[in-house]
Amino acid sequence: MIDKRLLAQESRARGLNENQEIQKQVQALEERLMLQALLAEEERAAGAPSEAELRAWYEGHLTELTQPERVRVVRIFAATPAGASAAQRTQAKQRAERFAQQLRAGQPREKVAAGGDGPEKARGGELGGLARGDWRGDVAVEKAAFALKKVGEVSPVVAEAGGFSVLQLLERREARVPPFEEVRAEVEARMLPQRKRKVFEDLLERLRRAGTIEIDVAGRP
Structure with a gap:
């Protein structure tokens, strides 16, 4: 602050404060x-x-x-390699079908998710609460998620870019106008x-x- 005052004093001494600009x-x-x-x-x-x-x-x-309708779901993903052959896609789909069977049999979702390929497996497969339009991936996954009506319900296998998914509903919140x-x-x-x-x-x-x-x-x- 002292240095600033000294510089200001010098500016005035030189008449710079009279500068029109x-x-x-x-x-x-x-x-x-x-x-x-x-x-x-x-x-x-x-x-x-x-x-x-x-x-x-x-x-x-x-x-x-x-507040829009929201769902919270588990997603277990079976990936296919880039340029996958028909046989490789069949194998991935069969993996996803096994995931669906395991979920329907009541196996813990964290255990089933650990065998999947998506990044969400680190969160027990959970994608979090999502509204329509929040999905950044394939719209087929969004459609399948919102088709689930009861907590615990498991979707059919969903074909998407890069593989196959199966979803399980954890929570559903209908659209509402808050008081x-x-x-x-x-x-x-x-x-x-x-x-x-x-x-x-x-x-x-x-x-x-x-x-x-x-x-x-x-x-x-």
């Missing part, structure tokens, strides 16, 4: 800081949105707040930009009605 930048910075302070003051004066305003926003944005109380904080946060914009526009409108601005020939207000 520097003065323009200082003025621009001053105006920007004052504007920020003014808007912050107006936002404080406006206060937080009322409960009625929050609920009105909630009711008007139910579609956006709807207002559950998403109140989210509603308030999502209202904030809109509220800030309204405060700004209201202030600007008042100033336009009451204020007077003169511009000189050099274009400076």
Whole structure:
């Protein structure tokens, strides 16, 4: 900080603070800081949105707040090598069918997953909670996952790029609109930009009605 002060003193001693370009930048910075302070003051004066305003926003944005249908599944993958022959694909499909039989027989999914090839086997085969469109792989896997209805249900073998999969449903959550109380904080946060914009526009409108601005020939207000 001392070095900074020494450098500033030397700049003034050389008259650099009188430089027109520097003065323009200082003025621009001053105006920007004052504007920020003014808007912050107006936002404080406006206060937080009322409960009625929050609920009105909630009711008007139910579609956006709807939580999509989700499933949590186990995937056991039997891979085929690049350029696999028909025989190799048959062998991989047979492996996947054995995985399905093991799951249906009640063998622990972690044990079955350990024999698979996908990276998810390190997590006991679990892919986590996924909504439609979250799948980054073959859409056939997504379709098979959402076709499962009961926890523990095992899918038929699914052919996909690079091999064959079998899926088991761990959890299913239907699409739902969360109650207002559950998403109140989210509603308030999502209202904030809109509220800030309204405060700004209201202030600007008042100033336009009451204020007077003169511009000189050099274009400076």
